[in-house]
Amino acid sequence: DAGITQSPRHKVTETGTPVTLRCHQTENHRYMYWYRQDPGHGLRLIHYSYGVKDTDKGEVSDGYSVSRSKTEDFLLTLESATSSQTSVYFCAISLDSEQQYFGPGTRLTVT
Amino acid sequence: DQQVKQNSPSLSVQEGRISILNCDYTNSMFDYFLWYKKYPAEGPTFLISISSIKDKNEDGRFTVFLNKSAKHLSLHIVPSQPGDSAVYFCAAKTGANNLFFGTGTRLTVIP
Numbered sequence: 001d002a003g004i005t006q007s008p009r010h011k012v013t014e015t016g017t018p019v020t021l022r023c024h025q026t027e028n029h030r031y032m033y034w035y036r037q038d039p040g041h042g043l044r045l046i047h048y049s050y051g052v053k054d055t056d057k058g059e060v061s062d063g064y065s066v067s068r069s070k071t072e073d074f075l076l077t078l079e080s081a082t083s084s085q086t087s088v089y090f091c092a093i094s095l096d097s098e099q100q101y102f103g104p105g106t107r108l109t110v111t
Numbered sequence: 112d113q114q115v116k117q118n119s120p121s122l123s124v125q126e127g128r129i130s131i132l133n134c135d136y137t138n139s140m141f142d143y144f145l146w147y148k149k150y151p152a153e154g155p156t157f158l159i160s161i162s163s164i165k166d167k168n169e170d171g172r173f174t175v176f177l178n179k180s181a182k183h184l185s186l187h188i189v190p191s192q193p194g195d196s197a198v199y200f201c202a203a204k205t206g207a208n209n210l211f212f213g214t215g216t217r218l219t220v221i222p
Contacts, residue, residue, distance in 0.1 A: 004154075033209070042117075042200060042212040043155070058209065090154050099145065100210065102154030 003027050004103035006091050012109045019078040021106050023091030025071075029101075031094040032074040034058075034066060036087040037105075043090065049074055081110045114138045115203050117213035125221050130188040132216050134201030137182065141203040145210070146175060146186050149198045158199075159186070191220045 003026030013019050023032060031050055035043040035058075045058030047066040055066050063085060065077045078085055088107050092100040116135045124130045132146075142163040147155035161168040161175045161184070168175050174187045188195055201213040 035212075040214060042115075042214040043202075044212070045209050048209060092154075098143065099157050099160065101157065102147075104154050105152070 004091060004093055004101060006089075006103040006106050008106060009104065010107045012111060013081050014111055015082060016080050019081050019108065019110075021076045021089055021091075021108070023074045023076070023103060025074075025093045027093060027095075027101075028071060029093040029095045030071075031096075031100075032068065033092040033094070033100060034064070034074065034076045035090045035092065036060065036085075037090060038087050046076065046089075078108075081108075083110050086110045112137075113214070114141075114211045115201055115213040117199075117201055117216050119216050120214070121217045121219070123219045123221060124191045126193055127190045130186075130191045130195065130218055130220070132186040132188075132199050132201075132218065134184050134186075134213055135182060136184075136203050136211075138203070138205065138211075139179075139182065140205045141211075142206065143204050144175070144177060144184050145202045145204075146173075147200045147202060147212075148195075149200065149215070155200055188218075191218075193220045193222050196220045 005024045007022045033048040034046040044060045049055045049068040067075045091103040094100045145160040146158040148158045149155040177184045198215045198217045200215045202210045
């Protein structure tokens, strides 16, 4: 298995609070991604990174920001969490933008 | 707008029989297709892929078929085993661009 960890694994937060999810890799892969998984939607891309400090938006980026200051870490921030952001969040990494390897996921509940 | 569609949310198959999971796509520019398998509380894991220049790719019990004219691909698992019970996601991409995922099919293999 690719060395990908996500923290926290579970989080419950209140509407309006900021939340940061962390993805950490030990594979030195160039590409990193954040997805959310919701029933009836499969996995949808939020943001991705193609290098340190190089990031771009995915199809569902509203309400989310990301940062990548080191190759191994990719942070996803919800500036002001809303109930619609209750979801399971997956980080993925990729060496060459082809096959992606996924982390174990973070279950976020916004009350 | 869902560019990759998995119209069967679930499928049940007897152990030892063939499982066929289907996927349709709308974007004729997709040139690389992947199947991922997901167990509960884990991230998706890569299963098998196929380039648009091929119409079949086989890896052990798993075979993926691509019909470009119909914009359809299928995953065949034979023989099916109880450990194959999981959610299967189809995904597609164009060049170096990002993956688009289907909504998933839950496969149950009955012992």
